Amino acid sequence: xxxxVMGDAAEDGLAAARLLHDFNREYGEPAPPPQELAAxxxxxxxxxxxxxxxxxERETGAPxxxxxxxxxxxxxxxxxxxxxxxxxxxxxxxxxxxxxxLVTEAMHVARERGADYALVVTSxxxxxxxxxxxxxxFRRTEGEGGPxxxxxxxxx
Numbered sequence: 001x002x003x004x005v006m007g008d009a010a011e012d013g014l015a016a017a018r019l020l021h022d023f024n025r026e027y028g029e030p031a032p033p034p035q036e037l038a039a040x041x042x043x044x045x046x047x048x049x050x051x052x053x054x055x056x057e058r059e060t061g062a063p064x065x066x067x068x069x070x071x072x073x074x075x076x077x078x079x080x081x082x083x084x085x086x087x088x089x090x091x092x093x094x095x096x097x098x099x100x101x102l103v104t105e106a107m108h109v110a111r112e113r114g115a116d117y118a119l120v121v122t123s124x125x126x127x128x129x130x131x132x133x134x135x136x137x138f139r140r141t142e143g144e145g146g147p148x149x150x151x152x153x154x155x156x
Contacts, residue, residue, distance in 0.1 A: 001056045002105040007046035013038040015063040016052050023066075023088035041068075051109050055089065055098040065089035067102040071113045079116035082106070087120070087129070094128065103136040121151070 005012045017038035024031035031037065044050040055065030068086040084106055089098045110118055120138060122129040134140070142149040 001058065001061075002053050002101045003056070004109070005041070005045060005052035005054050007042045010038070010042075012054055013042050013045075013052070016054050016066045016068075017041055019054075019063060019066040019088055019090070020068070020086060022090065023086065026091070050085075051106075053102055053105050053109070055102050057093065064093040065098040065102050067106050069106050069110065071110060071115055074115075074117060077116055080110070080114045081117040081119065082110035082113075082115040084118065084120040099129075099132045100136065103132065107136070 003012070005016050007013070014034060017034040020037060020041075021031045021034045032040075041050070041052055045052055049070065051069050051071070053067040053069075054063055055067075056062060057064045066086065066088050067084065070083045070085055071080045072083075074081040084103070087099065087102055087106075089102070107118060118138070120133055122133065130140070
């Protein structure tokens with residue numbers, strides 16, 4: 001089961017924040033404490049900047065996955081575009097359809113909000129994520145079938 005996290009749903013927001021924190025820790029990335037991240041997510045959801053989705057384990061209802069997406073006006077069309085910024089399923093629950101459910105719901109929300117384009121990025125070695133996105137209809141636009149893209153980041 002996948003549900004949208006509302007800005008005032010403190011328990012769901014904290015569950016989503018814990019999963020995002022665990023995601024970053026799993027991949028050796030820094031992450032703010034879950035309480036701090038939950039407050040930030042609530043603020044972003046309230047202002048309509050992001051949509052947060054929470055996947056729950058079918059039998060127990062325990063949080064097992066999270067997706068965070070941004071919908072913004074497209075430069076290239078009159079529609080909106082969606083960036084699936086984060087998608088994470090806890091390691092012990094992978095391969096059970098939760099990632100697929102999160103992507104499906106994210107695309108449903110994107111269409112509801114007028115999006116006509118979706119983008120997601122994953123690492124070159126994350127084959128499981130690549131299979132998930134390809135099965136959901138995403139096509140690889142660099143490397144195989146296009147030029148290799150290089151991402152850059154900078155602190156400001």
